[in-house]
Amino acid sequence: MHWLITFYLTHHQHPNDPATCGNYLMRFRWDLLQCCFPSTSPDTFQKRSNLKWPIFSYKEIRKATNNFDQSRHLGNGKRKGFINQYYGTLEDGREITIQRFTEDKRYILQQFINETVILNYLPHKNIVSIYGCTSHHDEHLLVHEYLSNGNLAAHFHVEKDINIFFPKLPWLKRLDIAIDIANALAYLHYYGIIHRNVKSSNILLDVNFSAKLGNLHLSCKLPDGVPVDTTHVTSDRVGSSGYIDPEYLTKGQLSVKIDVYSFGVVLCELLSSKLSIYHIINEEDNLGTLLSRKIENKTLVELFDPKLRVQSNLNIKQMTAMAELAVLCMKCPQESRPNMEQVLEILNEMKQGRYVTNFHSTKGTISKPYYIPFPLSWFSGFYMF
CATH class of the missing domain: 3.30.200.20 (Phosphorylase Kinase; domain 1)
Incomplete structure (x- = not known):
């Protein structure tokens, strides 16, 4: 070799x-x-x-x-x-x-x-x-x-108590991490690449706590000339429990929106400092449903990590906006979710103190036409739908 x-x-x-x-x-x-x-x-x-x-x-x-x-x-x-x-x-x-x-x-x-x-x-x-x-x-x-600060999951609750090996990530650093990973996913999706295993343990942090997406070995490539928001049916399902899109898991519906769903789960983890498995109440209640109910019942504060000690009302608004964005990312059907470019735009607006809520996405609504410049034969069928 x-x-x-x-x-x-x-x-x-x-x-x-x-x-x-x-x-x-x-x-x-x-x-x-x-x-x-x-x-x-x-x-x-x-x-x-x-x-x-x-x-x-x-x-x-x-x-x-x-x-x-x-x-x-x-x-x-x-x-x-x-x-x-x-x-x-x-x-x-x-x-x-x-x-x-x-x-x-x-x-x-x-x-x-x-x-x-x-x-x-x-x-x-x-x-x-x-x-x-x-x-x-x-x-x-x-x-x-x-990357010396390990993976993001190591900074969250791994059992009943917070992981003692790493210092607490402040809120604004968590927002930056979300922006970093949204940036990486938007870039991959532009080239028609679906990560298929977005989760906190695949997000690595450098010495400055800047985030990088890793472990792309399960990624797959969309066909040449196909719009990125196209959905395909596949029998080849991969991913991690707690992060995998229910429509992909049960119906085999593969699109870039499965990464959007997983990213929504990561947003919940950033807000709560708990890995996704600890949010699930019962088998009928996925994380998106749980989060939606907390927003509707005005009990969202129960989800937030009380040890974050946010410094301003702006931070509270940012956290609320991130929770609402997480719900959008986990909506079903897949077509109702924003794409990662839209998610990135919303997160950047949050950081600037301007945040978007009640965002609505319809199939085909993207800021510019995305077509795939690479051929289907790149992955030669091993991890294709």
């Missing part, structure tokens, strides 16, 4: 024209797939050094993680299925996160390729950056930037 990715990336520069970028990504995806099963000598290809990011050797990764020492595992020392993350340090001093795909199955390889392609060709300040990748036998490894 090392030599073929090196050859490909050094001889094929990323085009600036979005109209031609799709074919480029398709070719890269195919070459990346083939390079995981190399059958040709690396001497066949000429190597050059002007890479966008390096292809690490497996030896470098083992050294950086102290041979994947369990004390470096970013999951309380417990392995989680086929994808595990480790903390490491490169020889140049950079702190890194290693995402290790360890099962030799085609769908695991596809997840690795999904994330590699997106992170390399669609960089964004609010999406976790990739430093490089490598492969070794049935292992495929991504090297990411390390």
Whole structure:
């Protein structure tokens, strides 16, 4: 893998024209797939050094993680299925996160390729950056930037009491986090990419508590030329309990609006400091219904984290507006939800002291026509509807 990715990336520069970028990504995806099963000598290809990011050797990764020492595992020392993350340090001093795909199955390889392609060709300040990748036998490894303040879920209630390992996030910082992730999702949706696993544990915080969206391996791509707000039916349902859109879960209705729903759940968590599972009263009562009832009964204050200690009436108005926005994000049917560009606009208005309530969205109402510049064949059917 090392030599073929090196050859490909050094001889094929990323085009600036979005109209031609799709074919480029398709070719890269195919070459990346083939390079995981190399059958040709690396001497066949000429190597050059002007890479966008390096292809690490497996030896470098083992050294950086102290041979994947369990004390470096970013999951309380417990392995989680086929994808595990480790903390490491490169020889140049950079702190890194290693995402290790360890099962030799085609769908695991596809997840690795999904994330590699997106992170390399669609960089964004609010999406976790990739430093490089490598492969070794049935292992495929991504090297990411390390974000020192952990994931957002670690800052919320994990049991009965608040997590004691992190300081309390002030309200305005929470609003900034919401804006950061809305920005990342609006960017992905512009290119027809559905994250499909938006949740607090996939939101990482840097040293300044700026938020970045990570773990894009379950993402899927909409067909070329299809408006972003189009809904498709799929039998391939992925996601996390407490965050997954009920229409997607029960009917297989796939669109960018499933990310909007999950984002609404995250907004509730930002308001309450409790993970979504703690808001659910019974099986018939999803979080959107619970939140709507609290707004109608004027008991919304019961949802807010009392330890936030908001400083002004403006903050209370912002929190109320965020709760109303969360309800909109979780509305059914999917067509009644705003898209992420609209959500981002509302959040920015909140921060400026101008907030929008009772927002209504109808199917096809977007500020500009979004059409997908990349071809359907990018993901080649593995994680497509």
